[in-house]
Amino acid sequence: MTVADKPTHFIRAKIADQIKQGQITEIVTRFPPEPNGYLHIGHAKSICLNFGLAAEFGGRCNLRFDDTNPEKESQEYIDAITTDVQWLGFQWDQICHTADYFEQLFEWALCLIRQGDAYVDEQSADMMRANRGTLTEPGVDSPYRDRTPEENEALFLKMRAGEFEDGACVLRAKISMSAPNMNLRDPALYRIKHVSHPRAGDQWCIYPTYDFAHGQSDAIEGITHSLCTLEFEDHRPLYEWLLKKLPVPCRPKQTEFSRLELEATVTSKRKLNTLVSEGHVEGWDDPRMPTIAGMRRRGYSPEGIQLFCERIGVTRKPNTIELQTLEGAIRDDLEGRAHKAMAVLDPVDVIVTNWEDDALELDVPWHPKRPELGTRVLPFGRHVLIDRSDFELDPPDGFHRLVPGGAVRLKYGFIVDFEDVDLDADGRVQTIYVRYDPTTRSGQDQSGRKVKGTIHWVHAETAKTATVRLYDRLFTVSDPGRHEDLAACLNPESLKTQSARIEPALDVLMPDAYFQFERVGFFKQDPDSTEGQMVYNRAVGLRDTWAKKST
């Protein structure tokens, strides 16, 4: 897609306008995750927005780790985030860490102190909370609020020197304790944490807060558009207050958009963490997780996720996207990308009674519309397996698969006519007997015969056995985010593991390929796979209007 045919949204429109008006010549954005967890689908929206916009307008986008709280952050998350952003298909201009700005931020804190715009408060956290007031009542000034700049500077230096315990005091902006916006009631700028930092090591025992770090970091990097979610809107006056008070190189502008809410999905880091730590899923990359790592393992493609992010738009409205919107985007992308092959998940024996020869090796394309994907060998013979659901003794109206007295095409093979069926004592189909029509070989059919259906199959002798993992939504409720007891709304059927018979070509490691099991769904080889013992994850099923009608 080019800029012209992408659906527009208010941020894209605004940038286009600014460029047109000559107000800016280049845009610089940043994606600023805190490395305290894995990236999820909500972050994907932000990544696509920030990197996408920069690419579209010929600008730059930085990946910035907003690492101001060493208590929660770790190198594991930094590495995972780096991997995920690249996998999603984006390349940053610079990789940055707020920690690398700590010295400059400290200098700026000193500036504020000398200007009389910040003070060291020795009230306890509880006291500060009590004195902050409420939503409807103003707060009370701290008894330490009127210290002189000299006194504050001396204290702040002592904070840095490690002369105070954690929590003994904090640097606060001196704004107003009666501001209706709670964020302006003398917000904390620096706090004491005798904790070593994943990047800065033991250099610091005081760390800036988000509010004191974010805008100035944006300014240091020359960010033109600081995009963030709506919950930061109330912080914007503070963001601007700091940039105005400080001798920063430029004044970035913050623009907010609404965060992504996905049906039947949780995206709070706390809740995702609970799922992992309580063992409800197998890890951050469990294919049922809405994490980028999880979606990657499940078999979603980066382009499919990008397509989804483009389709959902960017606004300031609260929104909850239906799961089918995500699945639709993934299918739309995978349809053109996947290698298409045959696998039978619930096999039943079929004997082709008039086939006397050895196996016939059919040469069939991986994708009928994409010859460049090449071909593979598909064996056919006397004994094949078809899916149990593709035969009905007593078919409902409109059923066009194999039935007694009927005929069906074995895809890429021949048309076969029903001959007989063996049932076991319970009336369950045991073996189906058919005759193949030699004049109907795919690609050289001279019979002119038409049959109602074409089904998939594998050759019994050469087929391999694989494990398939069939995933379904993790939660039974559409709004798990609103339920405190997550365990109570877990879907017990979110993962079904079973074996399947696969054609030989599917028994080869192709870790980067996406597959479609014809008539079944899109699959990806799990990293647990080994040749001879493949594991296929179902990313998403095919659209199935027949199943829909019959229910």
Added chain:
RNA sequence: UGGGGUGUGGCCAAGUGGUUAAGGCAGCGGGUUUUGAUCCCGCCAUUCGUAGGUUCGAAUCCUACCACCCCAGCCA
């Protein structure tokens, strides 16, 4: 009962005073099809949170009301 936001079809989303309110997803109907997939065609809001008002004319302007979301971390 403070401040900041948001309300357009089942879900998203254009639209910012003047043709019959874009488009996507989902749904429905039909065509093509060696995947009941894909692809193609068609249908799907007399109405824009509600009630008033301004205007020749309103989803767009004004007023009032209603609903929902965010903010009282030394989290981000």
